[in-house]
Amino acid sequence: MSRNRIAVVAGVLVLFVIVGGILIYASRSGGKPVTLNVTVIGGKTMNPPDLAAHQNDTVTVNVTSDTDGEVHLHGYDLIFNAKKGQTVSKTFKADKSGSYPIEWESTSTELGQLVVSP
């Protein structure tokens, strides 16, 4: 490839990269308080199963369970010590984006997930 053609390809690539960067980094939201209430039934299912927040939100999760046990939020590594009929709350800053599974710890049953989008 001659120099000119390399320059054209490089130019197109650089343009692509810059516009992509603007597209990704310009569309950020978050930093708001969010409260998520969930109910765990029998250590098997969670209602609702899918929780959503934005990065840098201050998230409060209230877990209510009909059985005793541990509910584990992966990635953030938070453990809710659920007691039958009681609500356990934890508040944290959603500083990591990603999709984090929520498990019933003793049986490793996946209850749902917390999706933190940018």
Place this chain on the structure above:
Amino acid sequence: MILLHGFGQRYDLPISLALYLYAAAGVVVISFVLVYLFAGDQVGAKAIHYSRRPVPALLPIARSRWPRIVGGIIGIAGLLAIVITGLFGSNNHPELNPAEYLTWVYFWAGLVILSGLVGNLWYLVNPWAAIYDAVSKLVHVKPIWKLPNVGVWPATAAYFAFACLELTTGMANRPWLVGVLALVYSVVTLAGMFLFGRDEWLEHCEGFTVLFNIIGRFGPVETERDEAGRISTVYLRPWGVGLLQPSPAGWDRVVFVILMLSTLAFDGILYTRPWSDFNLALEPIWLPMGAFGFFFVRTLGLVLLTVTFLLVFITFMELVIFLGKRNVDVKATISAFALTLVPIALVYNAAHNYTYLVLQSQALIPLLNDPLAKGWHLLPALAAFKPNFALAQASTVWYAQVVLIVLGHVIAVYLAHLRAGERFRTAQRALLSQYPMLLLMVMYTMTSLWILAQPITREAG
């Protein structure tokens, strides 16, 4: 819960729709720019001539025995660590067993990506080659039998078996099994090398050697040897162009490359909605088979995907040869073009495994305090280590993924263009023959992007 991937949690977010569309549009636009620029280029052997830069500073390192010695020690230590922690470490909690991290994260995800980036590292760390070399220094070894003309079919079978262990057995997260298989494979490989000859065995029957040879061709380091077999010059070259170097032709090699592509894609497809639907549709068939059913349906999926990839590739290649209008050796031409798809597979692999590698590689650190889960405190300072997510934020990951995918696509299209110039007689014919290949590459890149944009589905067991 049955882990979807071979081992370890993935926290990836699918890339956003806007970004997906943007990247897809970018791929199409840049493909047309490339084709337009390439029109009327050189043909014949000159076409695949690429520029490389001799680097005399690297020659003493390449000639020195030390990289092999240090690499060999690392390789043997890694293999020993996998076998020992696999057999004697925590078996009920794979996430506490170093064998899992060393095999699936460091070796499988890490070494492949790193080798694409810097060159064939397996050549340096291959533990079996290192053991063989050490033994042959002490005692004189001579192969007893001659390996029949099997091509790389045994290596293809070994690679397929490894892919099945990772993706279809659902048992990759059993450290004990990983340890046992590492031991068995070591025994087989060493026996093969001693009985049939070191390089004969490695280059035809050892799946990882064949795989890393292909990946190494993508890498930027090239060496030339003199008549005595000593390295005479070390070159640096652009990424990817090494795939244009002459390579043995044959259906075995084509199937190996296609298997590389299909296993990588399958790893991603497992997380998608269409895969759950496929699974669900076949439930009446595999559910009655019990534990075997899981393996059956996944292996079926992997085989179907590989056959589909192979058929699509061959169909497009027939079209390429038809439009190139030249009596070429079909097998040699198809083999040569297969390698031009490798960049797309490698960048997809890097994009797909980036977050997994960054996060899971850190999870090994606290385990060094107690590698066998016996309650030891070897390195208490590391016990409380928590993975750092700074490099795994979704915006950064998405950005890296999209840029990588587009770069890989550009490299692949460029290589296919040079290859067409070499194979077909006139520039016009070469250009015409490129359209099917371009379409195939756009389809393949789009498939990669599509997988990255799928919401991750999880199976609860």
